[in-house]
Amino acid sequence: MEEREELKSILGYLPVVARSRSLFWPSQAVETLKDLGRGRVNSGEVLFTAISDLRRSLSASSSHPLTPGAADGYALFFDDIMSREESGKWFGEVFPALANLLLRLPSLLQLHYQNAEDTALRLLDSQQPGLVLLSQELISALLGCSLLCLFPVTDRSAKHLPTINFDHLFAALYDSYNQKQESKIWCIIHYFEKITSRMPMGFVSFERKVLPLEPTPLRISYPKAEFWSNSVIPLCRFEVHRSGLIEDQSSGALEVDFANKYIGGGALHRGCVQEEIRFMINPELIASMLFMPSMADNEAIEIVGAERFSNYTGYASSFRFCGDYVDERDSDSLGRRKTRIIAIDALCSPGMKQYKQELLLRETNKAFCGFVPQLGYRENNALVRENELCSVDSTEIQSLDYVDDIGIATGNWGCGAFGGDPEVKTIVQWLAASQARRPFISYYTSGMKALENLDQVSRWIQQHQWTVGDLWDLLVDYSLQRWKGETNEGFFTWLLPSLLASNTDMWD
Template identity: 25%
Template sequence: MDYEQVRLSMSRTLEDSRPLNGIQIERFIRLHSISSKIKQCGRLDLLVETLDSELEHNARVQFFDKAVPRMVNVLYKINPGSMDTLLDKFRNQKRELTLSRSEIACLLANAFFCSYPDDTNMNFSELYSRSWGCGFNKEKIKCAVTYFNEVYGNGDQNMLQERVTFKRNTILTIPDLMNSTEPIIPLNVIHGGSIRKAFEMVQVNFANKIIGGDVLGSTCLREEMWFITCPELIVSRFFSREMEVNEAIIVEGVLQYVDFRDANSYFTCQGPMAKSAFRGPHTVISIDAMDFSNGINGIEQYTKPFVDRELVKAFAGFSGTTAKVIATGNWGGGCFNGDSVLKAKIQMIAASQAGKALYYFAFSKNELVKKLENDGLTGDNFFPQTVGEAYRHLLRFASQLYNEKKRCSSCNCHH
């Protein structure tokens, strides 16, 4: 494809469409998108409504007058001049890739205008039409507009030259945990606060197997909120359709561009981050836990193959950064139906093997904190001194729980 000709054609279309509004952006996308989803769907009504009726006046003016012309101008202008080259780097690179914020913004501008083939899983198309379900789509579109206003509307060229590194850390040789003499580092349990506000630490994203989850769809849980308010994370979706069982994806240098509110399970965009607020750069580790709520018997999580799977996954994340302090929490719990204490022990062992200290954010769940303390996971009272001792203790603990729950299920009791 001659991307420069496409870019010039889009620029001419833009000039012919002034003054810009949501309907013109919809026509613009339909004219130039190669996505079959765009061509098959009806009106991009959510996009039009959001751009024309839901944005604050200043944000709308900034987007149409400043951001959109620059977004169109940089489409396909990615060093060394071809989008194909950059996409090939993502698909073929097994370890890491460093991009400028300018290059990332160009990739995301293409996603906004739905310029990718459908198999990239990167187009914003599913946010734009009611035919795919509303959910939190309007709020996500507002977040995207806020991001583009920040990178293209404010004209901070120094920021655009900053670098972000995307890593795939793959564990090819599984450590011999049974015989490991690495010292155990007990958990530091934080009763309140949140992982995302642990600014001085590397932050763990409890990821879906498809990284970013439904960030470009109608769902808006923890991971989706994280990615849409820090849109540079979305680019990590280029790496792979699904994460392998022995890999983690790590992004270094990401910024939070969008402030938000998450109250009573309802997510709302609050515009750009305040100038006085700390927005990064952050390092984010994405690791996907096993989902025991979706057709897998929950008691299987206590068997050695599943315990080892989670240990390898956590180790892939924790060993992939040079930082010594990591913020985590109830990874794989909640809607994934994982055992919180089991997962805490798994994370502690994996982190200790990697030589990292874990700060465990319990989100004010006092019952969980009590369980962790009663199991001796905090402070100096955790009796195994080495990873090997802790691993053997973990397997005994898991086996005991498996047998208890197996007996319980056979007699239909509730434990």
């Protein structure tokens, strides 16, 4: 196997080594993995000893110590939290199968590079749009490396890459035990139990989407305020859901991940809000953390095909693992489940600055970057631009003949811990979805009080048949008044004072 450029870009971040056109484990690592495959581990304490042995055989991994408390975290979970029966199954069946899978990682990678063309595993660097297509089997082996903390970490921060090993996840369990951290680990353990029992044979794609800051042929560039103000595109249909969850939508919509700029956020640390929960119930999303550096303001990450494995209840501190989930979503021609997730990171703690036009533009463009199609596939797997996106100014972009039945499923993006204004963020996402020619936006309010009148407001706006430009100009006017202190009203009350003062539905 020739050492391809794609492989060169990622090799320093993988635990395997390349020599003589082959990928392989060092001999000592092979012997340790073979021992693990024979069932030589029977406790969390012994497991961590095996992890340490494996890391010593991989010089790139052993050069950086694991997080203090990781050893105690592995022992706590596997020796104290797991029941005797669960531990027996894990160490007697699941872990040996996982070790044997890891032995096959070099051959799985070689097969991947032999078959992949434009979609090979590589670093998807910032400002470089591209797509990686991985088999679920290869992803499971990569996540096995995360469990055993085998990925080198020395140069990851320099490349703005998030954490990928699981040592912080287990250390946090020991340092400050709580049930939500335990439940996060149960989701991961359940994933390994399922894939070692029956390996899924589909694929997952990971795409970095970029709106170039300068006009570029064949690409939509980063819009300026005039672009939004001049848009004559009609607003898309707006659906309000007062109950339910984004991941449970059944309309085939693109599901928004309320992301950190480092994809995954605190999933492998202590975090347990929207993004982290999604990464636990769909663990294949974690693979993106291996090769996706942090997102800039003009970037988004789209992941298609990640399977869901776990049920859950609660949120944040009340999050609980609730057993198996059978994912019955159909697959596309590439073998990807029709689960489309778009990661977009909102401004963190913007305060009053979020009403400045430059930050309003940033948020709208961030959502637009996520919602507008950029890369696609023909049946012959050749990478192409969907719909021949070839415009750089507002007139040309608006003339795109874009037909697609894939809407947007979203909610209170950037409005929780990030401190965004929920009324403004709702409108921002509606503008972006409409400009991207999405047919509808399904909005899940999660019971947020500030959005109790959203259904009334959205229907009133739709009844007036406003364009994207009309609504953008009103949002800018409101935000300017808010920034100057000329109003303290929320956007909905400012827009429809008589309707919201009476708190009645004019269509009843």
